[in-house]
Amino acid sequence: MQVIETLADGLKRELKVVIPAKDMEARLNERLADAKDRVRINGFRPGKVPVSHLKKVYGKSMMADLVNEIIRDKPSAILSERGEKSATQPEIAMTEDQAEAEKILDAQADFEFTLSYEIIPAIELKDVSGIKVTREVVEIADKEIDEQILKIAESARTYETKKGKAAEGDRVTMDYLGKVDGEAFEGGKDEDAELVIGSNRFIPGFEDQLVGVKAGDEKVITVTFPADYPAAHLAGKEATFDITVKDVAAPAELKIDDELATKLGLESVDRLREVVRGQIESQYGSVTRQKVKRQILDQLDEMYKFDTPQRLVDAEFENIWRQINTDLQQAGKTFADEDTTEEEAREEYRKLAERRVRLGLVLSEIGEKAGVQVSDEEMQRSLFEQLRQFPGQEKQILDYFRKTPGASASLRAPLFEEKVVDHLLSEVTVTDKTVSKEELLADDEAEEGQSEGKKAAPKKKAAAKAEVAEGDDAAPKKKAPAKKKAADDGAE
Structure with a gap:
């Protein structure tokens, strides 16, 4: 086998690999001899099939397998011998002429192919002690831990139905249908949706218009989607929402105590503080x-x-x-x-x-x-x-x-x-x-x-606060890149 370097330009390399026809034939004959005792052909006893007949029947397919193995295995071996590492998988090119390919498979012509690749440059490591x-x-203050615990505790907060009008912090249960230009839009409908007024989960201006509603009320809310709203077909559009209020509930008081810790699956408030401190430290540490x-x-x-x-x-x-x-x-x-x-x-x-x-x-x-x-x-x-x-x-x-x-x-x-x-x-x-x-x-x-x-x-955009319904098409969570x-x- 001959390996001839035909290109060395910067990191680019190209090699021409030539395996003489006689070497290819010798390898083929070895395979045919090895297969002789295993091949079963009608009219011949096991192990008595003449190599010449075996070559006539299986020669080309075996030679094709040999070519594929060379293409698969030789490039890495060649690069290893040259002491080079290819940055990517080397590109391999061989003849596309059918007549030439037939000659190679018949062991009547040398098998030639080229390897094109870029080498990984030699890197001389430098002293990093000067970096x-x-x-x-x-430093995490107790106040921050308390604030974080209260946020977490919101998931465990209970609400009790109340009579009268909804106020800031109350939870409103409602059905709604969103429309643009009088036509309902995809993702703008929900039933029994729960929204805490002041949570800023919905489009700016939406929650403000729920203040004062009570169970049984029907109301039309008009809002405008932000100009940078992620859903392009809604960005900057004025929309109306037909609202039917089903329930208004007031939040129960939250206290940082052992009872809260138990609701959150921990044994004590001290353990809760420990867990939350660890979470904050992990976030800042990242x-x-x-x-x-x-x-x-x-x-x-x-x-x-x-x-x-x-x-x-x-x-x-x-x-x-x-x-x-x-x-x-x-x-x-x-x-x-x-x-x-x-x-x-x-x-x-x-x-x-x-x-x-x-x-x-x-x-x-x-x-x-x-x-x-x-x-x-x-x-x-x-x-x-x-x-x-x-x-x-x-x-x-x-x-x-x-x-x-x-x-x-x-x-x-x-x-x-x-x-x-x-x-x-x-x-x-x-x-x-x-x-x-x-x-x-x-x-x-x-x-x-x-x-x-x-x-x-x-440019980075502020997070959209227009989630009409989390996960709906009307309120995708993706920000601008x-x-x-x-x-x-x-x-x-």
Whole structure:
């Protein structure tokens, strides 16, 4: 077998592989000899079929199998011998001429094919001890724990039917039918819907008009959907809702005590406080982690500058671009609405794709050199988490991961990346800084946009408060697409 390099341009490589016809014939003859004792052909005793006859009957199909095995196995072996890693699956090309293919299958012509691929560049790891990050930490006050407990307790709050008019905080049970231009719209109808006045779950202005209603009342409410409402066919439209009030109930008083804890499935109020504190710490810790990770990735991005395999960049860009366009479509927006053009957006997201790929390669190299491993148990936990997110679809998801080549990599990649970040945190300089929750959660998109070159990213919109009925088409929960955090731009 001959391997001839025909292209070496930057990271691009192309190899011509030639296997002489006599070698192909020798391999075929070995297979025919091995099959001789196993093949059963009418008119011949077992093991007595002449190889020449066997070749006449099965030669071409066996040679085709041999060609397929070479195409499947040889590329990785060739790259290994060359000490190269391909960024993506190498592209393989061979003759499409039927006559030439027949000669190869008859062992009358050399078998030739080409391998085209991009190599993963050699990365010389740099000292990271000079990286400095600030870890923002929030001290959780008892007041915040109490506030969170009260929010949680709303799920356990009881209501008692009352006589008289509905007031702020009361729960109204009603039937309603929404109309635009006198025509009912999809998702705008519900029966026995429960709404707590002041919860801000419905369209702005809707709940205010329920103040003063009482059981048995019928009323027409007029509201206007927000201009940035996620459902484009309703955005900015005036709508009416025919309301029939069935019940008005007043809320029972909420107290933070052992009785409340018991209603929530815990043994005591002290245990409830402990659980809630842990939840808040976890939420803040997640934000802290992302900010620290972003600082590390930004500094690694400055430290490492090298050409990236364009096929990887292309694939990453397509993933980003597909998501951006999906988000815009769901929000009923265009690039013009986001103060940019498609060309400018493509350029900016291309840069983002290149950053992700470059940092991915850097983190991969760091993790490999540090011996970072993702255990089977960690993979199992990640898979179970996927299953929990899609109840009712467990079988389809399991089948996907079992049958799709490379699917498990989508589970492993984020786990590996986080473990590499953990490793880096043990080597960089980390300074803790106590901040308020407002400072921790402050929106720093403007700074991100400058550092990431993401001016093309769609602007973040406030959450829609127009959920006429949660989950209905009239009130989708999706927001306009938001800028992606630099922490998420890393290497997954």
